[in-house]
Amino acid sequence: MASKQFQVPQALIAQNPLTMILRIDSSPFTKYGRVLNDLSVDKLVAKADELTDIPQEGNLYVADLQALHQEEQAQALGQYFGFQEIQIGYCNGKNTTINGVEYHKSPELFIAVTDCLQFLTRFDRLKEFNSVDTHDAELFYFPKGSAVLIDPHVLHLSPCAVYKEGFKSLIVLPKQTNEPLSEAMEAVRKQSKDGETRILFKQNKWMLAHPQRHQLIKGGVCIGLVGPNRGVQPLD
Numbered sequence: 154m155a156s157k158q159f160q161v162p163q164a165l166i167a168q169n170p171l172t173m174i175l176r177i178d179s180s181p182f183t184k185y186g187r188v189l190n191d192l193s194v195d196k197l198v199a200k201a202d203e204l205t206d207i208p209q210e211g212n213l214y215v216a217d218l219q220a221l222h223q224e225e226q227a228q229a230l231g232q233y234f235g236f237q238e239i240q241i242g243y244c245n246g247k248n249t250t251i252n253g254v255e256y257h258k259s260p261e262l263f264i265a266v267t268d269c270l271q272f273l274t275r276f277d278r279l280k281e282f283n284s285v286d287t288h289d290a291e292l293f294y295f296p297k298g299s300a301v302l303i304d305p306h307v308l309h310l311s312p313c314a315v316y317k318e319g320f321k322s323l324i325v326l327p328k329q330t331n332e333p334l335s336e337a338m339e340a341v342r343k344q345s346k347d348g349e350t351r352i353l354f355k356q357n358k359w360m361l362a363h364p365q366r367h368q369l370i371k372g373g374v375c376i377g378l379v380g381p382n383r384g385v386q387p388l389d
Contacts, residue, residue, distance in 0.1 A: 159299070187302055189233075201323050205266075207245045213245050233325075234327055251287055255360040260302050268295070272291070284378070317389055338356070
């Protein structure tokens with residue numbers, strides 16, 4: 154039986170009548186990951202809420218915040234990465250659109266510090282490492298305090314805000330994920346004839362941008378999203 158904890162607010166559904174918003178405890182989510190119902194994150198969420206702010210505009214991503222490692226609950230997170238060294242970072246902001254897709258060749262542990270939404274797309278919808286149709290993305294609601302393990306290769310990007318004041322989230326990944334490529338790495342990337350390597354943007358981060366997302370394109374992300382830059386209308 155589906156838990157009330159994961160119910161999508163009726164007001165959010167009414168605000169977005171043309172967009173299907175799915176629950177993370179529904180069968181469609183199993184294509185993308187699993188909910189970690191037995192993982193306690195309440196103290197970690199409270200600490201992240203205390204230590205981090207929502208920027209006035211745009212998003213802020215910090216790959217690793219050492220203060221979060223000091224929380225006792227953080228010690229349990231490494232099990233989902235085979236006890237590799239991990240980074241516990243955060244992404245906060247006011248984003249409301251899909252903008253692009255990225256994927257990692259590792260799982261990503263996502264913890265909702267506030268209610269938030271995410272567009273997720275299956276890897277097999279990525280055509281020859283060149284294009285993804287935004288219509289293939291599914292939108293999921295992540296209630297505050299929920300923790301999910303997103304599978305490797307799942308296409309995703311920034312969360313989207315449920316409320317106009319923005320969102321807060323924790324992102325746990327293997328150490329050095331999302332770090333810039335070194336000069337040597339970049340040289341190999343540029344010389345490679347491999348189609349996937351062409352879209353490698355940072356360490357353990359392959360990425361494509363929507364043509365309307367000029368900031369990403371200026372930063373060097375390849376254009377590859379086809380279709381509208383889908384978004385959500387947040388609540389007041």
